[in-house]
Amino acid sequence: MKPGTKPKPTSLKLIEGNRGKRAMNQKEPKTTPALPSAPPHLTADALEEWNRVAVWLHRIGLLSEVDRAALAAYAQAYGRWVQAERAIAKMAEKDQLTGGLMIKTSNGNAIQNPLVGTANKAAADMMRYAAEFGMTPSARTRIAAETPAESEDPADRFFG
Incomplete structure (x- = not known):
């Protein structure tokens, strides 16, 4: 039996709206929006993607230090x-027939290239994590984040 819908963080409820009008969790731990540094173990491609999305997630208030991992x-x-x-x-490039999707075993049998499974698993993992941060078209429909102000000074939000 599958577990029920996982609880939504209060910050996302505030962004998306509380359609069910259920009580907000008053005891939920609060995090301060922050732009954490990238971990040193990231590959070059991973670091490039980190740099691309981290700024956006921080700008809309969905990233804090605890979200680093x-x-x-x-x-x-x-x-x-x-x-x-x-x-x-x-x-x-070398396999025009199957486009690299199939390989031959030592016995001469054709099997799916293990890299296809690796790519599929990595893509599935990536999409699951992306949805957690609202980075898929479907997930974004549930978020109503405010457009950041032109000014970078946080005091301008209160006094400006």
Whole structure:
């Protein structure tokens, strides 16, 4: 039996709206929006993706220091996906028949290239993490984030 719908963080309820008018969790731990530094173990592709999405997530208030590992997992899954797809594309240059999707075993049997499974698993992981941060078209429909002000000074939000 599948578990029920997982609870939604209060910050997302505030952004999306509380359609069910259920009571908000007053004891939920509060985090301060922050732009955490990228972990040193990220691959080059993963680091590039981290830098691309972290600023956006921070700007709309969905990123804090405690989210570092989850964002790193997303970025690393992205990096694995890119690496596997590049390897498949390189194999496809030599294999016009299957485009690198199939390989021959030592017995001469044709099987799916293990890189296809690696790419599929990394893509599935990446999409699961992306949805957690509202980075899919479907997830974004549930978020009504405010457009950031032109000014970078936080005091301007209160006095400006």
